[in-house]
Amino acid sequence: MLEINNVTKIYGEGTARVVALDRVSLKVEDGDFIAIMGPSGSGKSTFLNIIGGLDRLTSGEVMLDGHRIDNLGENELVDIRRGKIAYVFQQYHLLPSLTAMENVLLPLIFCGNGADEQKVKTILARVGLGKRAEHKPSQLSGGEQQRVAIARALVSGPSLILADEPTGNMDQKTGNEILELFKELNKEGRSILMVTHSADIAKQAKHIITLQDGQIISKAALQLVR
Numbered sequence: 001m002l003e004i005n006n007v008t009k010i011y012g013e014g015t016a017r018v019v020a021l022d023r024v025s026l027k028v029e030d031g032d033f034i035a036i037m038g039p040s041g042s043g044k045s046t047f048l049n050i051i052g053g054l055d056r057l058t059s060g061e062v063m064l065d066g067h068r069i070d071n072l073g074e075n076e077l078v079d080i081r082r083g084k085i086a087y088v089f090q091q092y093h094l095l096p097s098l099t100a101m102e103n104v105l106l107p108l109i110f111c112g113n114g115a116d117e118q119k120v121k122t123i124l125a126r127v128g129l130g131k132r133a134e135h136k137p138s139q140l141s142g143g144e145q146q147r148v149a150i151a152r153a154l155v156s157g158p159s160l161i162l163a164d165e166p167t168g169n170m171d172q173k174t175g176n177e178i179l180e181l182f183k184e185l186n187k188e189g190r191s192i193l194m195v196t197h198s199a200d201i202a203k204q205a206k207h208i209i210t211l212q213d214g215q216i217i218s219k220a221a222l223q224l225v226r
């Protein structure tokens with residue numbers, strides 16, 4: 001579904017020049033679950049940002065379902081991301097003054113699909129927050145806030161979920177619960193690309209890639225009893 005071909009990203013110029021990604025190529029099949037590891041500064045976030053259209057590549061190409069998406073304009077990108085690609089961040093990025101329900105409704109309102117509260121209730125229940133719809137972020141635990149963020153990512157029915165250290169702020173138990181949720185979403189057929197520092201989490205994916213200095217230094221397929 002997703003093909004990344006020879007992607008290079010260079011930030012800055014002269015002495016400030018940083019090669020954040022150096023000719024990275026990767027194929028993501030439908031239903032794949034890839035963990036991305038590597039030291040801090042190795043290019044993991046840059047990689048996800050370029051796939052998600054939050055950042056522009058310097059050279060190379062990104063193809064989604066046979067169409068180039070790295071050279072699209074802002075509006076087209078928004079259209080593509082809205083439908084197919086969703087993002088989950090380490091820091092949740094919820095609006096503090098809105099309830100869980102309202103945070104999840106927001107993308108529906110923005111894309112003009114109308115505020116379908118029933119749909120959002122179903123999704124909140126899906127992520128285990130059926131009884132938290134009226135809570136604001138400050139009234140929720142970190143794990144619960146991340147569930148809201150995941151619910152918000154799910155409203156568009158994405159086939160690919162990009163997650164940048166989604167369990168990075170959590171204790172191990174909470175992180176594992178969030179991982180279980182991602183595994184369920186993967187079993188439903190959604191592809192997942194997840195950055196993680198935890199080897200325990202990474203080994204529950206289907207593949208692990210490791211970045212170092214902007215290059216993929218290893219790709220491993222995991223044999224799993226699921």
Ligand SMILES: Nc1ncnc2c1ncn2[C@@H]1O[C@H](COP(=O)(O)OP(=O)(O)O)[C@@H](O)[C@H]1O
Binds near residue numbers: 011020038040042043
């Ligand atoms: N907006 C930016 N401007 C300049 N350099 C950047 C920018 N974003 C990231 N970098 C640099 O690119 C490299 C990769 O960063 P990043 O993708 O955030 O790594 P990771 O997520 O693996 O920690 C780092 O050296 C970082 O300093």
Ligand SMILES: [Mg+2]
Binds near residue numbers: 045046164
């Ligand atoms: Mg990062």
